[in-house]
Amino acid sequence: MEGEKTLERGTKSSEELNKELLGATLGDAAVETGKLFGEALLNPITGIGELFRIFF
Amino acid sequence: MVNIGQYPFAEEARQKITKLAELIKEGEQFIEDALKIVSVSTFTTVIKRVDPAVIEELKKSVTTPGLFQSTFRTKVAEQTVSEVFKKHFNEYIDKLLSETGGNYTEEVNKEIESLKFQMSLSSGLSLAAK
Numbered sequence: 322m323e324g325e326k327t328l329e330r331g332t333k334s335s336e337e338l339n340k341e342l343l344g345a346t347l348g349d350a351a352v353e354t355g356k357l358f359g360e361a362l363l364n365p366i367t368g369i370g371e372l373f374r375i376f377f
Numbered sequence: 378m379v380n381i382g383q384y385p386f387a388e389e390a391r392q393k394i395t396k397l398a399e400l401i402k403e404g405e406q407f408i409e410d411a412l413k414i415v416s417v418s419t420f421t422t423v424i425k426r427v428d429p430a431v432i433e434e435l436k437k438s439v440t441t442p443g444l445f446q447s448t449f450r451t452k453v454a455e456q457t458v459s460e461v462f463k464k465h466f467n468e469y470i471d472k473l474l475s476e477t478g479g480n481y482t483e484e485v486n487k488e489i490e491s492l493k494f495q496m497s498l499s500s501g502l503s504l505a506a507k
Contacts (some may be wrong), residue, residue, distance in 0.1 A: 330478030
């Protein structure tokens with residue numbers, strides 16, 4: 322029928338989406354912190370994956 | 378890593394993500410990953426925009442997590458962090474809806490959409506260009 326549009330939404334699993342986004346996010350953070358801080362943020366104590374604790 | 382206290386908007390985000398997990402029947406791992414995606418994205422965006430002097434201050438404490446956190450908290454305006462955080466949170470919700478929304482009813486999708494933060498119009502931040 323004309324005039325009625327259905328919003329297209331994907332059917333990826335939320336787990337798969339999070340895995341993709343997390344990989345991209347951590348990769349981007351590694352590149353940017355590498356530029357600004359050198360290798361220091363790859364230190365296991367302040368590792369990239371632990372940066373989120375700054376907010377919580 | 379030492380926890381030096383929460384940003385108010387971060388606790389609100391945790392509650393929203395917990396509600397989201399309930400809606401789509403996900404568990405603790407989903408919540409942790411979602412919060413990590415939003416938080417690390419926020420950190421990356423913020424440090425690319427702060428004054429170089431702040432980066433120099435942060436560099437001094439990169440191997441001391443508690444000091445790194447407190448330097449970040451005191452040297453970067455909370456309003457800035459809040460606006461960037463909420464923007465990334467809302468982007469995450471939009472991405473979730475577009476990529477996975479076909480798995481849920483329209484009613485659930487509307488509830489997910491309603492979890493987004495209201496953005497302040499007075500922040501003056503230009504977040505479009507990354």
